[in-house]
Amino acid sequence: MPSDHATVTPLDALWQPSVILWAIMAGEGLALLLTIAPGATEDHWSYFGLASLCIQWVLLLSLGTLYALRHPLSRVRPLLIACLAIALLAVFTWGALGAAWLLLGNDWGMSTGAWRATLLSCTGIAVTVGLLGLAAFHNHWRARQLAVRAKQAELEALQARIRPHFLFNTLNTGAALVHQRPEETERLLLDLSDLFRAALAGPREITLADELALVRRYLEIEGLRFGDRLRVEWQVPVALPDLAVPALSIQPLVENAIRHGVEPVATGGDVHLQVATNGDWLEVTVANALPSAPVRPTTGHQVGLNAVRARIQAMTHGRGSVRTTTAEGRYTAVIRIPLTP
Template sequence: MTTPSALRAIDAPQPLDTLWQAPTIVWVVLAGECLAVVLALAPGASGSRLIYFGLASLVIQWVSLLSLGLLFALRRWLSNLRPQQLAWVALVLLLLNTWLVTGMAWWVFGPDWALARDGWPALILQLTGIVLSVGLLGLAAFENAWRGRLHAVRAKQSELLALQARIRPHFLFNTLNTGAALVHRRPEEVERLLLDLADLFRAALAGPRDISLEDELALARRYLEIESLRFGDRLTVDWKLPRQLPAVTVPALSIQPLVENAIRHGIERRPEGGDVEIAVTTTADTVIVRITNPLPSGGENRPGHQVGLNASQVRIEALTGGRGSVLTQQEGKRFIATVRLPVG
């Protein structure tokens, strides 16, 4: 069931996206402070080293944060560049901002500034050398880190394709068996089953992509309508949704497998059946989707190979950069799968 677009199972990460995250900004500030400490403690520094540290820290933080700000402002034009090209652009901006901040300091403080004890030309050459040295080392580190990240993404792509290949046949066989059973007993409902099946497989054959939470829940509803025909009175579905679903995106067919797990490892293993509950709640920065189902008769949950859970977890973590999650837990006699999606 894989198509050429399935080769894009997880979109390639964008290096610019990480620059606006709080951890990156914190690390940039800390790295700047460490460089200021090194310069202040270097042999040959005259006068108060504390004052020297403060001035060096001021220059370094202005240069680094100004560079981050320019990269953010130019992100639309830079987004089409390859990562290696983007790294060189960042180095050039760093160098230009160093000259700009140094020039502003000369204009404000004049020739008596503590950092320019050997003259402004010497200071500019010194700062240029430091920026080039640190920048080139950063380029080398970035190249290695970026290659490692791409290898990790490709590994997740291969894992995801294998997981999806195992999910789809099981669902298809169950649905076809349900349709065969309904042909003679309730032929009028076979058309609805086939239309729902067509919607689900259209989504699968379209290849991995991101869709709205509303569309993903609509696919889960199609799946549950099919299973309702199979289980009849043994299955009750309880939807608890807000009036307006939050405008967040999820990987296509990432929540539906969790609903499928609720059927396979809950309802299907209970002769008396049970209810599946799908609830969506929101907080200031998180959307929470909870899928709950009763445990199998005997009270022991046996999730099997957890293909649906693993596939959903891999895809949601990849989409959200690790900020989203898929967690499972047992509360009393019910099994709960919780999907957390960041807002924005």
């Protein structure tokens, strides 16, 4: 179900490509240090290969286990999660060394005492590396959260500058219709109140169906303003996925399509909105025909697009995206959101 605030935890970031890449690089660096350390075996390549294999298995299994348990662990205190991470590193280290002992112990000719010493030293290394990794990840997460909050504040300030443009146009339309078409004026004001109630509620998540309902209210308002100049084509399935999206994330793309594909053209234009699932992804496409005469770009277009992109990425922890293309006289914006957490 949608929530009022996106719940973002550090465990959600553990299985991202950048985190996995850094973990692999750190593991290879540790394997190299163990290989060139004083007292290491003279067969450096074999030692490096075995150390690298064991370290990578330990790191990836630990990260994978924490990521798989991220939902039940979301209710656990961070200190207990840190202790669990250290314990996983130790357990998987023992497992890797135990497998190496069973497979290679006789070939290497190491005594039981030597293997015990190796087990203790590797356990100490795993715990030390785990503590250093937790400290580094904690600092990285704090910096990331501060950056997200600063970006959100910036986006809210920029959005506050854009909203009056739509408000003034809507009120002017209502003033022009109030005497001639009072019923439509009443509907316009009700739709406007719904949109601004959603806008003033702040950053939150709503269902996809509710977001599309807000888009329909917005298009009803713009339909009164542009009349036959605005032509809208909907391709929306009857059964929508039960998915949360940021409130007012699709509406800005539709607004941009109208401002740049309908408003500057005397004969108007068309706006195409499609909702579809593609594998494990939800895709929302908003497209409009480009005017034949060049139109001077406005800062509001990029601000609205960047705001939607930032909110989608924040909600999906970097997995979602907003992509735009221009081809064959049409401008297309596509929102991609994973259907699974």
